[in-house]
Amino acid sequence: MNREMSADESVQAEASNNSIPKNKTGSTLNEPQRTKSLEEATQENYMCSICLSWLEDPVLTKCGHRFCSSCLNEWRTKKNSKCPMDSHDLNIEDIFPDNYTKRQITEIRKSFPEELNRPNVMIECRFSTLSCDFKTTSAGELDLHMKEGTKEHIDLLLSSYLRTQYQAWDPLDKSQSNDKEEFFRQQSSTRDLINAMFERIVILEQHTREQAIKIEALQSTEKRHGTLVWKIEDFKRKVESMQNNSNMMFYSTDAYTSPDGYKFCARINLSHKMRDYLSLHVHLRKGENDYHLSWPFIGRIKISMIHTKNAALSQHDCIMSKPEILAFHRPNEEISCRGFGFTEYAIISDIIKRGFIENDCLVIKIQMNIV
């Protein structure tokens, strides 16, 4: 026991010194000043002491240590729930994503583009602009390539130099070539602008889509106040098709008696007994609130045929629910097979004659109120 303690302590003291590589940049850089500041920048805070690389998707532990999220996950999946630095117990709620550090790292990496010295990040040969396609992940290999590829690189330099000469022979005077530089500069800033705007558009489009979904949701709750206004458009065509086919019927959209209430809809068809009569029924529908509602439905149903020109001519009928009627019981199917209403609601020719049809549209209003 005693030894475990002492060995642990010595190791931890070492480990914390250890997590700061002395120089992770290799020897390919000729800018000691910048290398040094990067080194300072990458100390502790930006280094994962599991993979010894830049923190990727950093997480912060309760005991104050940072690791790559994937590294720490892997460590924890090895059934080890202790912090790799100080052996504190770590539960999942003791680990937080560290987006502050993530941003910092992104910023630092931006200012040191040549420093992408970590596994899976390719460093290009410094002659890549002269079409040397050597790439590697290790600074050491790049170093070797720079030494061994000298001849190749001189060839590249020479051919590049020759190309430059051709350009110089172009009949462009100095001021024009300055214009050209200016033109390229502008072009690249335009490209940046377009990129930035494109990103902005994507964000806005997403925003718009979210808003549309919200509005849709709001609209659907609007219909939940017990009133169904059913505009039966193409009325003549619908009547004709019902006359041609005695089984033909039309249903309204759904409505609710209240935001958390009964779901219902209306149906029209032609009376089977008297073919010139329109039947109008209200059906309860299976809804997401049924489990908490009281059954059978008890309430008042007011059915109105609206005269759009003269409200006084509108026809109103009021019925009370009756518990013994199956139509008011909890629906077992998507739509209750029994409806309640009027088998002979109105004579079709009468409806037309009395001027209820406006622009080939009949308006039926149904109000369901719980009593």
Place this chain on the structure above:
Amino acid sequence: MAVNMAVSRIKREFKEVLKSDEIAQCSIKLELANDNFTELRGEIAGPPDTPYEKGTFLLEIHVPETYPFNPPKVKFITKIWHPNISSVTGAICLDILKDNWAAAMTLRTVLLSLQALLAAAEPDDPQDAVVASQFKDNYEMFCKTAKHWTNVYAKGPHKFPDFDAKVQRLRDMGVNDFDARAALSRHNWDINLATNDIF
């Protein structure tokens, strides 16, 4: 991914250890034993004021594919007389190489911990029970034996002519050098007991 991480980490550790102060002081050393960074050779100097002082101890290090999530497998190649290291196989009993391994530890940490283990043995949690009981019952004998082993196997400076003579006598009887030394060490250099043990 695990393979990748093991190799890339060893590469980094390797660079780092080459630049460390301990290397400068010749206190630890690390070198590759194969090209794919999975087999390494470590070297630690015996800590001062211990029987291992001025000795050089070689270690065999195997890096598993799951490194650093699992500890490296380390054992002594150099024969050593120590309660927590098998005198026969070189196997090491050290908590951080087993259950107390943490992913933030490195090969440098391991080498330094082993150095610390040489300086502070723990006979109550032994790998080699014979060495451990000698350490507890006859510490002076333990120190001499450990110094002798350091001299013979790890280029240590302290020669023990009487020990050498006893080993030679057993060798004359046809026993090989290591078996002779091990048997004598186990029996506090009593040549009769050692002889009985072997034959």
